[in-house]
Amino acid sequence: MSKTTTVPETQSQVEATDSTAILGFWAYLMTDCVLFASLFAVYAVLHNNTFGGPAGGQLFSLRYALGETLILLTSSFTCGLGMLAAYQHKLRQVRAWFAATFVLGASFLALELHEFAHLASTGNSWTRSGFLSSFFTLVGTHGLHITIGLLWIIVMMVRTRRGISRSSLRKLTMFSLFWHFLDVIWILIFTIVYLLGVLKV
Amino acid sequence: MNDDHPRHYQNMLLGYIAGFVFSIILTLEAYLLVVNHTFSHHILIGVVAGLAVVQIVLQLLFFLHLGSETKPRWRLLVFCFMSLVVGILVIGSLWIMGNLNYRMTPQQVTQYLNDQGGGF
Numbered sequence: 001m002s003k004t005t006t007v008p009e010t011q012s013q014v015e016a017t018d019s020t021a022i023l024g025f026w027a028y029l030m031t032d033c034v035l036f037a038s039l040f041a042v043y044a045v046l047h048n049n050t051f052g053g054p055a056g057g058q059l060f061s062l063r064y065a066l067g068e069t070l071i072l073l074t075s076s077f078t079c080g081l082g083m084l085a086a087y088q089h090k091l092r093q094v095r096a097w098f099a100a101t102f103v104l105g106a107s108f109l110a111l112e113l114h115e116f117a118h119l120a121s122t123g124n125s126w127t128r129s130g131f132l133s134s135f136f137t138l139v140g141t142h143g144l145h146i147t148i149g150l151l152w153i154i155v156m157m158v159r160t161r162r163g164i165s166r167s168s169l170r171k172l173t174m175f176s177l178f179w180h181f182l183d184v185i186w187i188l189i190f191t192i193v194y195l196l197g198v199l200k201v
Numbered sequence: 202m203n204d205d206h207p208r209h210y211q212n213m214l215l216g217y218i219a220g221f222v223f224s225i226i227l228t229l230e231a232y233l234l235v236v237n238h239t240f241s242h243h244i245l246i247g248v249v250a251g252l253a254v255v256q257i258v259l260q261l262l263f264f265l266h267l268g269s270e271t272k273p274r275w276r277l278l279v280f281c282f283m284s285l286v287v288g289i290l291v292i293g294s295l296w297i298m299g300n301l302n303y304r305m306t307p308q309q310v311t312q313y314l315n316d317q318g319g320g321f
Contacts, residue, residue, distance in 0.1 A: 030283035
């Protein structure tokens, strides 16, 4: 398979021949949604079990979470722009947009890890209460997905050094589905954990 | 429309921009409503939840291109099945949480056990 030239394929040509693989990845993504749904269900059950400790509203900075949300949202946007460039075979734009996606995603992850570290260092780690156990599991699982996504970007950046092969285009498509889906999950986390937490629901 | 046509990618670009802008607006709106506690408690929860649902739908349409495939719409079908499973999970959890002794204080639990003639 040629890796040195960009293969002229239209989006629908790619989708027609790779549709099975992409559908398979989409099916995996849907099972990931079910996984997160179960984590949300656990959080719903445990979120008031603070064992005498602080609840979400007392621990979360809404402004901080808003910042994380906007950063991740922008990374989803740059990812979309990267895919548009990929279908039009504009290699340098592709790499630029996915580099931007990586920087934004890494910023999000850094902010999240900072929040986790702060919680843990002030005695509010996942061992403190059922609420915090479920919080760290839910948000941590999302963060783990983000981390894997970042590693995936690095791999794709290496693979697209000299051009975008057919298989790379397919994998970039799969990655973009993965990254958009992570942003959707984060909207749910921001709403249910942070916004409703501050509202003491 | 043949998607070699630049119009196709222009439309996609507009879709991404629209999805992005609307998502920002909806996010900021939810944030501001909560921070300013604009509505009463229960209404605020409903509005915030509604904003989230709208944003998710927009992102599904504009970013994940849900529903834009040609027939047979397998992706849509798999998505609908996932929604069914998640719906059962969510509604079932809420149902159970509403029904069990989940909402009882320790004193209520003791009282309940005494009423049942139980306890240890």
